[in-house]
Amino acid sequence: MTIPGGMPSPGALPPGCLFAPRCPKAIPQCTTAQPPLFLLPDGQKAACIRAPKLTLEALT
Ligand code: SF4
Numbered sequence: 001m002t003i004p005g006g007m008p009s010p011g012a013l014p015p016g017c018l019f020a021p022r023c024p025k026a027i028p029q030c031t032t033a034q035p036p037l038f039l040l041p042d043g044q045k046a047a048c049i050r051a052p053k054l055t056l057e058a059l060t
Contacts, residue, residue: 017048025050 005022014020016031023030027050035049048054 025054 003019003022003024008014008018008021014031016029016033017023017026017035020026020030029049035047037045037047038051039045040051040055046055
């Protein structure tokens with residue numbers, strides 16, 4: 001999946017997830033801190049605070 005828009009300028013990085021300003025799944029917590037890396041059930045890793053929940057929704 002790709003999302004429209006581009007990465008922020010290296011000199012003006014947002015405080016949270018770098019994708020938050022243009023992510024359609026963003027929630028307020030996405031803008032407060034860099035997301036940790038989650039290990040998903042299929043063995044992949046995702047630096048997204050919603051990855052565990054969104055992965056479970058996709059599987060059901
Ligand atoms: S943490 Fe996940 S849901 Fe939140 S803005 Fe980043 S990619 Fe989107």
